[in-house]
Amino acid sequence: MNVVLSRRDKEKKSRTRLFIEAGVIVALxxxxxxxxxxxxxxxxxxxVGRFLAMAIVALGIDLxxxxxxxxxxxxxxxxxxxxxxxxxYLNLQLPEGEMPEFFMLYGVEKLPIFWEPFRSxxxxxxxxxxxxxxxxxxLGYLVFRNRIKGVYFSIITQAALLVFFNFFNxxxxxxxxxxxxxxDSSFFFGQRVGEPSTQLIFYEITIVCVLLVYLxxxxxxxxxxxxxxxxxxxxxxxxxxxxxxxxxxxxxxxAISGAIAGISGALYTVQSGIITxxxxxxxxxxxxxxxxAVGGRGTLSGAILxxxxxxxxxxxxxxxxxxxxxxxxGALFLIVVTVLPDGIVGWVKxxxxxxxxxxxxxxxxxxxxxxxxxxxIQSEKEQLTKDEV
Amino acid sequence: MTENxxxxxxxxxxxxGFKALNNLTFSMRPGELRVIIGPNGAGKTTxxxxxxxxxxxxxxxxxxxxxxxxxxxxxTVSRMGIGRKFQTPRVxxxxxxxxxxxxxxxxxxxxxxxxxxxxxxxxxNQTVSLLETIGLTEKADIQxxxxxxxxxxxxxxxxxxxxxxxxxxxxxxxxxxxxxETENVGNLLLALAESHSLIVIEHDMEFVRQIARQVTVLHxxxxxxxxxxxxVQNDPRVIEVYLGEAPTVTPEQMNLIRLAASMxxxxxxxxxxxxxxxxxxxxxxxxxxxxxxxxxKEELANYxxxxxxxxxxxxxxxxxxEKEMALRLSYEVIRSNGVNELENIVYQQLLDLLAxxxxxxxxxxxxxxxQYSQSHQD
Numbered sequence: 001m002n003v004v005l006s007r008r009d010k011e012k013k014s015r016t017r018l019f020i021e022a023g024v025i026v027a028l029x030x031x032x033x034x035x036x037x038x039x040x041x042x043x044x045x046x047x048v049g050r051f052l053a054m055a056i057v058a059l060g061i062d063l064x065x066x067x068x069x070x071x072x073x074x075x076x077x078x079x080x081x082x083x084x085x086x087x088x089y090l091n092l093q094l095p096e097g098e099m100p101e102f103f104m105l106y107g108v109e110k111l112p113i114f115w116e117p118f119r120s121x122x123x124x125x126x127x128x129x130x131x132x133x134x135x136x137x138x139l140g141y142l143v144f145r146n147r148i149k150g151v152y153f154s155i156i157t158q159a160a161l162l163v164f165f166n167f168f169n170x171x172x173x174x175x176x177x178x179x180x181x182x183x184d185s186s187f188f189f190g191q192r193v194g195e196p197s198t199q200l201i202f203y204e205i206t207i208v209c210v211l212l213v214y215l216x217x218x219x220x221x222x223x224x225x226x227x228x229x230x231x232x233x234x235x236x237x238x239x240x241x242x243x244x245x246x247x248x249x250x251x252x253x254x255a256i257s258g259a260i261a262g263i264s265g266a267l268y269t270v271q272s273g274i275i276t277x278x279x280x281x282x283x284x285x286x287x288x289x290x291x292x293a294v295g296g297r298g299t300l301s302g303a304i305l306x307x308x309x310x311x312x313x314x315x316x317x318x319x320x321x322x323x324x325x326x327x328x329x330g331a332l333f334l335i336v337v338t339v340l341p342d343g344i345v346g347w348v349k350x351x352x353x354x355x356x357x358x359x360x361x362x363x364x365x366x367x368x369x370x371x372x373x374x375x376x377i378q379s380e381k382e383q384l385t386k387d388e389v
Numbered sequence: 390m391t392e393n394x395x396x397x398x399x400x401x402x403x404x405x406g407f408k409a410l411n412n413l414t415f416s417m418r419p420g421e422l423r424v425i426i427g428p429n430g431a432g433k434t435t436x437x438x439x440x441x442x443x444x445x446x447x448x449x450x451x452x453x454x455x456x457x458x459x460x461x462x463x464x465t466v467s468r469m470g471i472g473r474k475f476q477t478p479r480v481x482x483x484x485x486x487x488x489x490x491x492x493x494x495x496x497x498x499x500x501x502x503x504x505x506x507x508x509x510x511x512x513x514n515q516t517v518s519l520l521e522t523i524g525l526t527e528k529a530d531i532q533x534x535x536x537x538x539x540x541x542x543x544x545x546x547x548x549x550x551x552x553x554x555x556x557x558x559x560x561x562x563x564x565x566x567x568x569x570e571t572e573n574v575g576n577l578l579l580a581l582a583e584s585h586s587l588i589v590i591e592h593d594m595e596f597v598r599q600i601a602r603q604v605t606v607l608h609x610x611x612x613x614x615x616x617x618x619x620x621v622q623n624d625p626r627v628i629e630v631y632l633g634e635a636p637t638v639t640p641e642q643m644n645l646i647r648l649a650a651s652m653x654x655x656x657x658x659x660x661x662x663x664x665x666x667x668x669x670x671x672x673x674x675x676x677x678x679x680x681x682x683x684x685x686k687e688e689l690a691n692y693x694x695x696x697x698x699x700x701x702x703x704x705x706x707x708x709x710x711e712k713e714m715a716l717r718l719s720y721e722v723i724r725s726n727g728v729n730e731l732e733n734i735v736y737q738q739l740l741d742l743l744a745x746x747x748x749x750x751x752x753x754x755x756x757x758x759x760q761y762s763q764s765h766q767d
Contacts (some may be wrong), residue, residue, distance in 0.1 A: 010530075224495065225504040227481075228490050234481040241441065243467040243552060244498045252500050 025211065032207050042196040046271055049203040051311040052210050053268040056302040058292050059210075059217050060260030065289065066297030067221055068253050069233030070149065074157030075261045077164045078132035078283035082262025083269035083279060084168075084175065085131060086117060089124035090186035090193060090270070100175045100331075112174050123195050128266045129259045136258025140251045149236070158282060165280040180276025183269060196271060206267045210304070212261055220221025220256070229253060290329065293336050306343060392455060394419040394556055394645045395440070400449035400459075400591040402432075402439055402610075410446075411437040411610035419555070422582040424589045426621075427450050427607035433590045438556050438609065440588075441473050442466040454555065468498065472554035478541035482534035486525050486544060489533055490516045493551035504680055515551065523547040539570045546577060550714045557581060559589045563596050575599045606630070619702070623647070642675055645715055646689055648702045652719040655735035660726040670718055676701050699735070717753050724757055 032052070037045055057079055065071050091100040092115065099111050117123045143156055169178050184194030191198040198266040220226055231239050232246050239246050278284070287310075295306020310332070318325045340347050395417040402410040409431045416425055427433050438444040440451055441461045453457040458466050467473075481489050495503065520526045524697045525545040528536065533544060542562070549557055562578065563571040571593070576602055581587060591597050597604065597618065604621045605644070606613040608630045614621060621627055623643045653663040672685040706712050719739055723732040740750060 065521050200725065220504070223504070224508065225500075227484055228492060228503055230483050231481040231492055234483055235479050238475075238479040238481065240463045241467050242493050242498075242548065243464050244492075244503075245462070245464045248500045249503075252504075 001082050012238050025214075029207065029211065033204055037200060037203070042199065046199055047315060049199070049206050049271045050268055051308045052203075052206045054272060054291070054308040054311060055210055055304040055321035056206075056213050056264035056267065057261045058295070058307040059213050059300060060257040060264070061262070061288055061292050062297055062300060063217055063220065063229075064254055064257040065292065066299070066303070067226065067229040067233065068250060071154045072157045072254070072288065073154050073282070073289065074161040075257070075288055076280040076282075078136055078221065078258035079259035079265035079268070079285075079288075080164070080168070080275065080277070080279040081132040081135065082128045083275040084181065084265075084266030085118065085124055085128040085262070085267035087181035087183050087269055087275045088118040090183045090188060091181055092119050093187045100176075100181075102179065103173075106173045108173050114174075128262050130266075132262030133255045133259030136234060136261075137251055137255035140254035141247070143354070144250045144254075145246045158244070158285075161280055161282060161285060165257070165277050168277040168280065170219070178277060179359065180274050180278075182274045184273035193270060199271065202267065202270050206271070207316075209263055209267060213263065214300060214304070216260075218251075218254075221300070225249075287329070289334050290336075292342055292343075294332060294340075296345030296347075299345045299349075302343050302345035305345060308327050309344070337358055391637065393417060394454060395588075396452040397440075398449060398452075400439065400451065401447050402435055403447045406418055408610050410439065413449075413607075413611050415605065415612060417586060417588070419586055419682075420480075422579075422587045422589070422600065422602055422603045424591060424601040425607060426591065426594075426604060427613070430609075431607040433607055434560065435610075437473060437560060437588075437590065438465050440466075441471060442559060442634060454718055464498070465553065467554075470553075470555040471558065472549035472552050473528060473558045474545055474549055474560060474562065476564055478538065478545045480533045480541050480544050480548065480705060482532065485530050486536070487516060487520065487529040489544060490519055490547055490551050493548040494519075519547050519551055522550070539566060539573070542566070542570075542574065543577070545724065546581075551579070551731075554585065556586045556588070559587065561590055561592060563591065563593055571596055572599070583627040639761070641711065642671070644702055644706070645711075645718065648699070648715050649718050649722050651699060652722045652732070652735060652739070655660070655723065656731040662725045663722050666722055666725040667718070670721060672719075674714070699738055699742055706743070709745070712745055713749060713753065716740075716743055716745060717757070720754055721757050724761055 009179025032048070036048060040048065053133070057075055061072065061075055099108075103109075103111070118127070139157070139160055143153055148156065152389075155301070168175060171177055172179075175181070184192075186193050188198060192200075221229065228239070228244065228249060232249060236246050265275075265279065269279075288307075291307040291310040292303045293306070294310055295304065314325055317328055336343060342350065393416045395415070397413060397415040397703075398411045400410055400415075413432075413436070415436075425433055425436065435444060439446055439459065440453075442458065442461050442465065445458045448614070449459075450457050453469065453471065456469070458469060458471075461469075465738050481492070484492070491512070492509060494508075494515050496509070496512065497503070497506065513660075517526075520529050523535075523546065525540060525547070526543060528540070533541065536544060557690055559578065562574050564576065569706075575596060575749075578587065580588065582600075589600065599608070601618045603615065604618050605615045606621055606624075606627050607624075613626055613711060620749060623640045625640065648665070649667045650659075653659050653667065667688040668689055672682040672687055675685060676682055703712075716739070720735065723736060728736075
C-alpha cells in the first residue's frame with residue numbers, strides 16, 4: 001500500500017519536474033531567440049552567440065568529464081576541426097575556377113585534393129560532425145584499450161592537442177598555417193557572412209543547436225546508458241566484472257563528445273569571422289574545462305550556465321581591466337575547486353534550495369529509511385499526531 | 390557423472406620470474422562450495438584473478454563448463470557466468486540501490502542495446518525480488534553511498550546474483566565485519582550455495598568452519614592439500630605452513646590433542662590446570678625422553694585452542710587402544726579442575742561416541758579418581 005502510493009507520488013513529482021524543465025527551456029528560447037536580438041546591439045548579440053556556441057562544447061565536455069569522469073584537455077582539436085571544415089566550405093564559395101586568395105601567396109596552383117569535397121554543403125555539414133567524432137573515436141580507442149585513465153588520459157589528450165596545433169600551424173600550403181582562414185568576407189547562400197543579417201541567422205541556428213545538443217545529452221544521460229557512464233566514473237573495475245566492456249562505452253562517449261565539439265567549433269568560427277590554429281592552444285581547451293567546473297560538472301544546465309557566465313565575466317573584465325583577467329581566471333578556478341567542488345548548480349541544489357525550503361517552512365527532511373521504519377519512532381509519531389488532534 | 394564446472398591443470402602465472410601460481414591443478418564439481426585458505430602470499434587472490442581474466446596465465450589454461458576461458462577479457466568471462474565479489478564492497482556510490490541492481494540485471498550488455506533498449510519487465514521484476522532477498526527494499530531509492538558497510542556488502546552480493554552466474558568467486562567476505570554480520574554473510578553464502586557453485590577465500594578460521602565442506606589449501610602458488618576442514622587442520626604440512634615449523638607429532642596424535650582441547654573447552658573456559666594436564670600427559674605419552682618432552686610441550690601448546698565438534702574427532706579414532714587413551718585423557722582433563730555440569734554433558738556425549746564397554750569406562754574413571762584423591766590427601 002505504502003509502496004504503491006509512494007511510487008505514484010514519485011511519478012507525479014518527476015512529471016512536474018519535466019513540465020518545469022520544458023517551461024524553463026521555452027522561456028529561455030523566447031528570451032534568446034526573440035528578445036535579445038531586439039534589445040542588444042549587433043556586436044553584443046554576436047558575443048552572446050559565441051558564448052552559446054561555447055556552451056555546446058561545454059555540454060560535450062560535461063558528458064565525458066562530468067558523467068564519465070575522464071578529463072579531456074584536448075577538446076580544442078575537435079572544436080577546431082569542426083571550425084576548419086566549415087571555414088573551408090565558406091572559403092570555397094567563389095566564382096567557378098577561382099581559388100582562395102591565400103594559396104597565391106605560397107604559389108599553390110592547384111587546390112589541395114582534400115579541399116574538393118568541401119565545395120558541397122551537405123558534405124561539409126556531415127564532415128563537421130563526423131570527422132571530429134572519428135578522430136576522437138580513434139584517439140579514444142587507442143587510449144582506452146590500453147586502460148589508460150585518470151591524469152594520464154588528460155596528459156595524452158593535451159599532447160595530442162599540441163600535435164594538431166603544430167601541424168596546422170606549419171601547413172601554409174595546405175590550410176594557410178598560422179594565419180588561419182577568414183570567413184567574414186565569404187558568401188553563404190549569396191549573403192556576406194560578416195553582415196549583421198547573416199550573423200543573426202547564425203545566432204538563431206546556434207540557439208537551435210544548443211537546444212538539440214542539450215536534448216541529445218539529456219537523452220544519453222537519463223537512461224541506463226547514462227547510469228552506466230556514472231558507474232564507469234564510480235568504479236570501472238566493477239563495471240568490467242559485471243560483464244560490460246567499458247572500453248567501447250568510453251570510446252562512444254568520447255566520439256560523441258568530439259562530434260559535439262565540432263558543431264560548436266563551426267558555429268563559433270562563423271561568428272568570430274576567423275579560425276586559426278590558436279583555437280588549439282592549450283589554454284583555450286583548459287578554459288572550456290574551467291567553465292564546466294564553475295557551472296557544475298555532472299549537470300547539463302551547469303555546463304551551459306558556467307560557460308556563459310565565465311565568458312561574460314571575461315568579456316566584462318577584459319574590456320574594463322584588461323590586465324587582471326588572467327588573475328581572475330586563476331582565482332576562479334581555485335575558488336571552485338576548494339569551495340564549490342560541485343560548481344554553481346551543485347551549490348544551488350545542495351545548499352541554496354535546502355535553505356530556501358527551510359525558510360519557507362516547506363522542509364521535508366530526508367530521513368534514513370531505517371529510522372522511519374523503527375517501531376519506536378513510528379509509535380512516537382502516532383502519539384504526536386494524536387496529541388495534536 | 391557430470392563434468393567439472395571448473396578445471397585447471399598445471400597452471401603457472403609468473404610476474405617477472407616470480408611464480409605467483411606454480412603448477413596449480415584444481416577442479417571443482419557443479420554445485421560445490423569450496424573454501425580456499427592459505428598463508429599470505431600463497432597466491433589466493435592471483436588464483437581468482439586468473440579465473441576472472443584479470444591476469445593471463447603464463448603456462449596452462451582454465452576450463453570453465455568445458456570451454457577454455459584463460460586469455461579472455463574480464464567482461465567476456467563475466468558474461469559466461471562467473472561473478473566475482475571483491476574484498477571491499479564495490480558498488481556504484483552515486484547511483485541508487487535500484488539502479489545498481491538494474492545495471493547488473495541488464496541481459497544484453499553491449500553499448501547500443503544499453504543505449505536504445507529499455508529495461509524489460511522481467512528484469513524489473515528480478516530487481517524487485519532481489520531487493521527483497523538482500524533486504525534493501527526500503528532503501529531502494531537512496532544513493533548507495535548512504536548505505537552502511539554491511540548493507541553495501543549485501544548489495545554487491547545482490548549485484549552478483551543479478552548477473553545470474555553459475556560460479557561465484559568471493560574474496561574474504563567477512564573481513565572487518567562484526568560477529569553478527571559475519572554470521573549473516575555466512576548464512577547468505579550458504580543459501581547461495583544451494584543454487585550456485587561457490588569459491589570462497591577466507592582467513593577467518595571460525596568462519597571457514599561455519600561454511601566449509603571442502604577446503605583447499607594453497608601454499609606458494611600450488612595446492613598443498615585438499616579435504617574436509619578437519620583433515621586439513623590435522624595435516625602436518627598445513628600446520629607447518631601456518632606455524633612455520635613441521636609438527637613432530639602424527640595426525641593421530643594431533644587428533645588426540647584436539648579432542649582434549651575440546652573437552653577442556655566444554656564449559657566455555659580453558660583453565661590453566663587443564664592446559665597443564667594436557668601438555669604433561671601428552672608429551673609423556675608421545676615420547677620417553679624428558680628433554681624431548683619439554684620441547685613437545687611448547688609445540689603442543691600451539692595446537693590447542695580451536696573447538697572442534699566431537700563427532701568429527703572421534704571419527705578419527707579407530708583402535709580400542711586409541712579410544713581408551715582418548716577417554717583417559719578427556720576424563721583427566723575435566724577432572725583436573727573439578728567436573729561441572731557442562732563438562733559432564735560433553736563427557737557423556739564422548740562416551741556415546743566412543744561406545745567403549747562399560748567396565749573399561751568405569752575402570753579408567755576409578756583409576757583417575759584414585760589418583761586425584763591420593764594427591765589431595767597428600
